[in-house]
Amino acid sequence: MAKQFTWGEAVDYTLHTRDSWRNGNSRKTNIINAGHFTEAHGRSFPCSKITSALVNQYAVDLEDTGMSNSTINRCISAINTVLNHCAADDLCSPPPKFKRRKESEGRIFFFSKEEVNQMIHVSVDVFDRTDLAEIIEVAAYTGMRQGELLKLKARDVSFSLNTIHVGGLPDVVTKAGNYRAVPIHERIARPLHERLEAASPSVPVFDDWSGKDQLIRAFSKVRRYVGLPDGYCFHSLRHSFATWHAEAGTPMRTLMGLMGHKRIETTLRYAKITNKASFDAMALI
Numbered sequence: 203m204a205k206q207f208t209w210g211e212a213v214d215y216t217l218h219t220r221d222s223w224r225n226g227n228s229r230k231t232n233i234i235n236a237g238h239f240t241e242a243h244g245r246s247f248p249c250s251k252i253t254s255a256l257v258n259q260y261a262v263d264l265e266d267t268g269m270s271n272s273t274i275n276r277c278i279s280a281i282n283t284v285l286n287h288c289a290a291d292d293l294c295s296p297p298p299k300f301k302r303r304k305e306s307e308g309r310i311f312f313f314s315k316e317e318v319n320q321m322i323h324v325s326v327d328v329f330d331r332t333d334l335a336e337i338i339e340v341a342a343y344t345g346m347r348q349g350e351l352l353k354l355k356a357r358d359v360s361f362s363l364n365t366i367h368v369g370g371l372p373d374v375v376t377k378a379g380n381y382r383a384v385p386i387h388e389r390i391a392r393p394l395h396e397r398l399e400a401a402s403p404s405v406p407v408f409d410d411w412s413g414k415d416q417l418i419r420a421f422s423k424v425r426r427y428v429g430l431p432d433g434y435c436f437h438s439l440r441h442s443f444a445t446w447h448a449e450a451g452t453p454m455r456t457l458m459g460l461m462g463h464k465r466i467e468t469t470l471r472y473a474k475i476t477n478k479a480s481f482d483a484m485a486l487i
Contacts (some may be wrong), residue, residue: 206295209252210245212288220287222428223325224332228320232429235280238264249294250286257281257300271303275431278302283429302431310471311434312441318429328427331412334420336393338439340408343387345443345461348414348436357403359385359394368462382462441472448472 207215213236217223223232242260256277256430264274278300285297313321318338325335341351350368358367369381386394397407411417440461447457458469 207249207293209247212284216284216287235277238277254298271305275302279429281429310441312440312445340390341439344384345440354407356398356401444472
């Protein structure tokens, strides 16, 4: 093995050679998350000395500053990403397994729009999976469940009405068992249109996937590559759709319809995201 990198060298190398760190809106977030360790131990700290015990103490120190467990986990993920990236090029030893903090039960795991963009970018440019990029984008901008996406047929999509019909046809049964109409966001119009042009009405739009397990495995690879911690999964894209609407002030009754929830209490979980949505939710209690 060549000369062992210091932490500062490892961060610089990752920022210059890892696509998801070199480009995109998440670059700043990655720099911030990695920067916390730099502040604690300095750029000259040897990567070989980054042990599980050291990172555990680092997490305790971050907690003492008032940082939440979810943010601490992202800082730990940044360390893991940097070390794994450099180890792949034989610039340091592979990192040990770092213990993540337990996050509050019932927490809604959602992605920022920047993180979704990053996963789309990595799917195409790193894994050469345009099919994965497209289903990630459609999931994030429709809030459709994984099973609903895999059952989606060309006949369920109406560009004249700018609508995806979920649960309105015999082949599609939503989890809540009710029909809903979801608008076609401008972000997904082109990929959907291209897929529908080549599909027969009864064939699944996303016929690239043999089932949920295959999609879950592919998505997990991308999620890990961009350094997002465990707890985030494909279903988090549905949570992201709802959270973005709550942040934008979409009325809870409207969001309830878009999500296909039977009970308003299920939708009200997303009202905690912003004060604006919370005030709207108060009228429903």
